[in-house]
Amino acid sequence: MSPHPSIRPTKKNLVPIKQKGKQLLALRPDRKWAVYFYEQKDGRPTLRRKFFREQAMAEEFCMIKRAEQNNLGAVNAMGLSDGLKQEALACWRKLEPLRHLGATLTKAVDYYIKDAGLAAKSKTVAEAAAACVDAKRRKNLSLGHLKRIRQTLEQFCKTHGKAPISTMKAATVKAWLEAYAEKHDLNEVSYNAKKRYLSLFFGYCVDSDLLESNPADKVEAREEDGRRKRVMRPADLRKWLAASSPAVRTAISIQAFCGCRTAEVARLRWADINWKDAKVVLEADIAKIPSRRSSPIPPNLFAYLMKVRKEDDRLIWEAEQDAETRARYQSKPPKERAAMLDEWRIHNLVVAMTEAREAAAPIEWQRNALRVSAASYWFDKTKDGAATASAMGHDPDTFEDNYKDIIRESDMTREWFEIDPADPMKAAKVIPFRPKVKRRSAQ
16 A cells, blocks of 8 residues: 555555565565666666665655755756766855855856857957957047057067957056056056057957957056146247258248147148138047047247148158158058058157257156147136137036136236247237226216
């Protein structure tokens, strides 16, 4: 008789089944009771049988198997081998230190599947970097911006180029940035610039499904030096212009009075000046940020430019190349040759400006002094932060916070815009500032 009268003993309902055959039982009393259950074998659930001498032992075994079914479901319990259960228990114990973070076996497996999926289709860092540069080139970014992206990625690839891109973590990026900054003595501004270019690269990798998240975004930027921006004094600009050749003087003047960057001036042609509205027009392929903007030309600079004006198709900064340079660039493909010539012109202008400044020493100088001075004097003159930010290509949301109250002497602004680049040492006609007093009409 079945020990469970209400349950018909079969091979599928986990109840002990008493074996028949007196002769057999006499020979093998340890097989008096049998329990049928499912176990995993070769990836499929297979019906198994286990024998017991005592009914109580068989009942205890059935209770264990029924508990497994209740916890895991009948179908899943059938497919769990003893080895798989032991492995799951071992993994569960390994997750114990992370339990307070909500770690579970399911989350661990999901994370592994994602990571393995990324690794399966992962490129090396060098391959991803080449694809990123190519994608940015197709977006027609400015040549200077593209150059800095390429240089940063080339430097990063020297250390991690052969590693799979899927293995890049925040700690890896931070360690490289700190080592590079220490080796090359980078200041906070340069460190943060390198971090931004790496963030741009890893952002491309996330968009291309090569990474799940951007590791560079998890690296903290360094706090930049909060020293107040310093402008050039009109007397220093006079000395610099006086020590410059006519071509260099034109380039310096456009930067000092219109706020153009050195690289932008190196790309300007005379056709980019709107003579009717007195503006320098910087098209997207000239400006650092690839969007069109225009900067007003003050009367002192406009009069000078009219005197030195040349044909529209000529560059404002014309640097003659030697035969060796021309031969080296001539063999390159058109796009690469154009980029190399652009870099050469910019470098050539920087060298020429530096030589003139050193010849005019002593001059108080701070990085980007011409551009900072132009923005500061224009802001003091117009009192219009939004318009000045637009003309200079600055972020309008932060412009006023960065440039407010830099100019504390209005006479400096008047003198700055009265400098004649054609005769920079000519004394300015500075009129002392007197506030207007409203007069009462006679009664």
